[in-house]
């Protein structure tokens with residue numbers, strides 16, 4: 501495959517950036533999108549140009565490090581992570597636009613790399629349990645109803661990639677935060693911090709400069725892990741419950 | 750608690766949802782009341798007079814009406830301020846646009862802000878036209894709303910303003926009603942279809958019901 505890439509290039513956080521056009525040839529349909537970028541970078545290095553910086557780690561869709569808005573879609577046209585997106589999703593001769601996640605709370609560090617540490621601070625605000633859980637517990641010790649376990653598992657799938665923020669017209673982190681809140685709040689291990697967790701995480705989310713939710717639903721469409729929009733409804737419910745409870749004390 | 754709610758984006762959104770639902774409830778009643786225009790000036794003007802005597806003898810003349818007006822003004826103001834503040838936060842949170850843009854969310858979702866501005870302007874015009882008579886065309890008569898309505902919808906601009914605003918209202922409710930359910934935490938996977946259907950029905954009924962009046966005047970059914 502021969503492709504034309506238009507890639508966001510930005511030397512540093514405080515530098516101006518622009519789209520640069522590159523031609524890549526000899527791309528196999530079985531390559532992942534990141535391998536295609538590796539091919540581009542090898543050529544850039546050979547010609548003495550600065551390779552395109554992008555985030556990646558596991559390359560198997562589980563770590564949440566890879567990003568990229570591809571032709572306007574976070575993680576590209578398939579519902580998966582960029583590292584699991586294959587070039588067979590594109591056609592020979594295509595022009596592909598590659599941009600970084602865009603949000604005030606995710607500043608560009610270089611080229612396609614953005615700083616997602618705002619997510620870490622949201623987790624630090626309440627995305628943990630204080631109950632010592634040790635190794636996998638004996639299954640009968642603390643029974644968890646099946647629907648609750650399913651709900652927790654569904655939300656535990658969030659890999660913290662930030663595609664939800666990138667896709668949201670308001671740069672909101674509601675889907676990410678709601679995944680964490682729903683995951684922990686439904687489990688007995690998360691019960692001691694049930695109220696403070698949601699209040700503190702939402703407050704931190706606001707503090708980081710993420711936008712609010714207008715229920716546009718773009719986040720859930722972009723999420724590679726299928727976290728549903730209704731998770732936000734669930735978090736709103738937890739937030740209202742916590743606000744009533746905490747101020748009732 | 751009030752501070753927690755107002756300082757949080759989730760809390761402010763709750764204010765929007767509650768004030769929006771208060772206005773929605775009022776609009777349903779208002780629309781049904783308006784339809785009485787099809788029963789002639791006698792019945793319609795009598796209905797308008799009755800609105801001022803509701804609750805008597807416990808309430809004095811117009812007390813109930815003023816109570817409703819105060820609640821509505823509070824709802825409009827709370828809704829508009831939250832909308833403004835939340836919109837500013839949203840715009841600031843996304844300063845850089847994507848070069849490769851795509852048409853995204855549904856039309857109703859994308860027009861919430863512009864639709865809201867249209868509704869805000871409409872509310873001001875509507876009150877100045879038919880409540881105070883300040884900008885009324887053709888001699889405002891206190892206590893004769895039937896005649897005033899016929900005047901308004903006998904002008905081209907009266908019809909244009911009204912039709913545009915009611916279409917905006919329909920779209921606003923279509924996304925707003927379902928949205929409010931999510932904001933208040935009452936939406937769920939199993940209820941989603943039902944909520945969307947109710948939102949569509951409410952939007953359609955209100956738009957059609959309100960538009961029936963100018964259409965009635967335009968076609969001469971009401972004159």
Ligand code: HEM
Pocket residue numbers: 713714715762763765766768769770772773776825828829832833836858861862864865866868869872921922924925926928929930932933
């Ligand atoms: C003063 C004029 C108005 C303005 C400026 C305005 C603006 C807005 C905005 C910006 C939103 C948020 C949109 C979003 O989340 O995408 C909204 C939501 C909403 N509006 Fe309005 N609106 C106005 C009048 C009305 C009226 C007359 C109603 C009554 C039917 C209404 C009902 C709602 C509802 C139910 C919501 C949903 C709240 C939520 O998402 O939780 N609005 N409005």
Ligand code: SF4
Pocket residue numbers: 657658659660661662663664665675676679719722723724725726727
């Ligand atoms: S909710 Fe989905 S899109 Fe958002 S961070 Fe988690 S996995 Fe990524």
Ligand code: FES
Pocket residue numbers: 555556557558559560561562563564565566581582583584
């Ligand atoms: S690199 Fe780990 S999820 Fe893509």
